[in-house]
Amino acid sequence: MSEPSTRDHEIAHPVFATLYDWLPQAFLLAPHRSYLVADLSGRVLELGCGTGDMFPFVADIDTSAIEYHAIEPDPHMRTRAARTARDLGLDVTLQDARAESLPYPDDSFDVVLASVVFCTIQDPDAAIDEVARVLKPGGEFRFFEHVHADGWQGTGQQLLNPLWERVAGGCQLTRETVPRFVGHDAFAVDEIERLEFGIFPATPFVRGTLRRRRDSVLG
Numbered sequence: 242m243s244e245p246s247t248r249d250h251e252i253a254h255p256v257f258a259t260l261y262d263w264l265p266q267a268f269l270l271a272p273h274r275s276y277l278v279a280d281l282s283g284r285v286l287e288l289g290c291g292t293g294d295m296f297p298f299v300a301d302i303d304t305s306a307i308e309y310h311a312i313e314p315d316p317h318m319r320t321r322a323a324r325t326a327r328d329l330g331l332d333v334t335l336q337d338a339r340a341e342s343l344p345y346p347d348d349s350f351d352v353v354l355a356s357v358v359f360c361t362i363q364d365p366d367a368a369i370d371e372v373a374r375v376l377k378p379g380g381e382f383r384f385f386e387h388v389h390a391d392g393w394q395g396t397g398q399q400l401l402n403p404l405w406e407r408v409a410g411g412c413q414l415t416r417e418t419v420p421r422f423v424g425h426d427a428f429a430v431d432e433i434e435r436l437e438f439g440i441f442p443a444t445p446f447v448r449g450t451l452r453r454r455r456d457s458v459l460g
């Protein structure tokens with residue numbers, strides 16, 4: 242019998258889920274969470290919503306214009322996210338699923354959101370393919386992610402990564418997220434910005450918007 246791949250392993254990090262909302266960078270992320278929800282409308286999907294840290298920002302906009310869906314595979318995170326949504330009175334359809342195999346039909350969302358999640362998704366190439374599949378042609382993929390740094394910081398991240406992934410719920414410090422996104426045939430780049438902020442080792446960040454090409458043929 243073959244070994245199960247990392248995608249078959251259960252995702253369950255109870256300690257990380259408990260500590261997540263107390264991480265030191267949390268307050269630095271607020272302006273970028275606002276960027277992700279600006280002028281949202283239509284059917285929206287959030288990938289790996291964690292404890293629901295995006296939800297207060299969603300609750301602050303005109304929610305009559307959106308239908309909000311979120312997936313989260315870790316039951317410890319998902320329980321907290323459900324509680325956050327309930328406390329805010331926010332209508333969220335929350336599912337147990339992974340970004341690599343989204344339980345939605347093709348062309349079913351106007352916007353997909355990713356907030357510090359492509360660092361943790363086990364197979365990011367499969368996940369971006371899934372984002373392209375579930376987005377309607379012309380739909381937006383908005384993201385805010387920390388990525389592999391240049392120079393000595395990048396070398397430090399490579400050295401720290403084996404320990405970091407154990408304490409940070411599988412998070413990878415060395416993800417080359419921008420080439421993965423920009424190089425994907427299904428997307429055109431609306432905007433992309435590198436943000437030199439954050440506390441080492443989870444720095445720098447990128448944020449931006451890709452648009453699903455109307456003429457893209459998905460594999």
Ligand SMILES: C[S@@+](CC[C@H](N)C(=O)[O-])C[C@H]1O[C@@H](n2cnc3c(N)ncnc32)[C@H](O)[C@@H]1O
Nearest residue numbers: 289290291294315318339340356357361362363
């Ligand atoms: C660093 S947390 C970010 C949580 C939230 N998006 C935020 O903005 O605070 C990463 C999240 O990705 C989730 N995750 C892990 N593997 C995943 C996968 N394959 N698909 C979707 N989410 C995943 C984790 O359980 C965790 O909740």
